[in-house]
Amino acid sequence: MPLSEHEQRLLEQMERALSADDPKFANAMRGSRHGRAARRRLVIGIAAVVAGLVLLVVGASTSRIWLGAGGFIVMLAGAIWAFSPARGAGPRAEGQPAATTSRPARAGRTRRNGSFMERMEQRWDRRRGGQW
Structure with a gap:
């Protein structure tokens, strides 16, 4: 059963939103030549x-x-x-710069920097680029 025009438009909007939000994931889901x-x-x-x-x-x-x-x-x-x-065929999407493997310096940090959950939240925020 084919999709209605309204459903097709919604699907296209969702695809565009996904591509804008997470282009790496969207490119991986497209199933390109790779x-x-x-x-x-x-x-x-x-x-x-x-x-x-x-x-x-x-x-x-x-x-x-x-x-x-x-x-x-x-x-x-x-x-x-x-x-x-x-x-x-690297893991990066076409047109995106290569990711660097260097880590930021950890000078002056102690091993325990809050509870486990606080450290996980800090790592999550760093990965997301501080969007929240």
């Missing part, structure tokens, strides 16, 4: 793991150590290939 590339890498990697497993079993059953070792290497390479990100 999603297809990741699925393709996963399928190729799983196929390599299965092929390596077959080589490993054949090598073990025929007492050919080099074939078993090769099968293990193919399995390992397939697993690494399947679960590693593609080159150039």
